[in-house]
Amino acid sequence: MENSSPAILELKNIHKHFGANHVLKDVDLRVQSGSLVFIIGPSGSGKSTLLRCCNLLETPDSGRVLFKGEDINLKGVDVNLVRQKIGMVFQSFNLYPHMNALSNVSLALRKVLKLSSAESQELSLAALERVGMRHKAESLPSELSGGQQQRVAIARSLALKPDILLFDEPTSALDPELVGGVLKVMRELRESGMTMVVVSHEMSFAKAAADHAVFMDQGKIIEEGTASELFENPSNARVKEFLATLKHD
């Protein structure tokens, strides 16, 4: 299936070792602009590592990481500059505990983009508004529920107006009743045209929102296709086996 849309992010021939462990074995990933790519697979399959290669939190041992056509996995590339445009949302939120929600969101605007405090406050409040957390701007992370913290974390990435957002199991650490709030925000981002790559076990969300889905096992992409192809009618036995175990949740 040929895609004529530009690929905003492309990983080619990615290899990664952790010591003797060959975690990513010649992996290719293509993310079209405006799409939501879902990565599923058993733990240890390398999906988080692959996601973290996208913003170079992990550096591939070999292979190319093409962001908007440019290989960012090269010496001399200003990774900090690139990371302003590739946002990341973590399983454990990682909000800065010594700052309130507004400061968490505005830190990069003030210290990296060097915006005035008025401008960075305005942009930050807008980002918090977008995730429904504006009313908690003055709250410390310790005063927020998990779902609220995660939404502030999303706002923190959004404030920089990134071209792509990476989600590393964004709801896995949340109590079940808080998951919906975060997924709602993610759905709204999807609808507004944000390019997203999501590692997650949230199958119903994937079926509803993903454009492209990728199944990984033991460091390789075993099968990929549209969400309905992969989830309803996978051809690979290993994928069928994995999806069957998830149904028991």
Added chain:
Amino acid sequence: MIDIDRLIFSFFNLKIAEKYLPLIAEGVATTISLGLAVIFTGILVGLLLSLVRSQQIKFINLFIIILVDICRSLPPLVLIILFYFALPYVQISMSAFTSTWFALSLVLAAFSEEIFWAGILSIPKGQWEAARSTGLSSWRALMYVILPQALKLTVAPLTSRAIAITKGTALGSVVALHEVLNIASSSSSEAGNATPLIMGAFVYLIIFIPFVMFGRWVESHFSWKR
């Protein structure tokens, strides 16, 4: 039966106390200025060393670790004596004040570096990752995200370590530094009476109890919920 009169005569003799008070007061100035100088340089150098260490340059880190381990293992007194008596043989001459200050600063710097480093290390990796993911450089992540969190953890152990090492100003008496212990002990010899020594002890209490209380305040002030 304790003879109270003899006790008071030997240890709390007002006449002798009056006579030696001005001398001991001079010593207080030395002790306090030395103490403050040691705290300032010791903690500052310790902090700088820990920041350098966070850059993870293997060769430099090895050097820092060796330096720190040596300074933590040597008794401060040995360092003071080395600087005062041995350095002149290589044409470096240090006054009693400088030798004591330099030796105690090195020791405090070594312990401080370890305390700051432990603080930095204890910050979860996720904090670094989140900060770097929003485009903050390693340096800015350290300054705005990591250090503010790490410093709150270091204040308590730093204060107690600073108190312990600063009391070492009394060691300067061994190289004839005119600080409180030196003056108190020679005054006691001269007077043939223990009162000046008791005065010296009181002076240390007066200087350090506020320091210790400050340490307690700092400990309770710098705790926040995670």
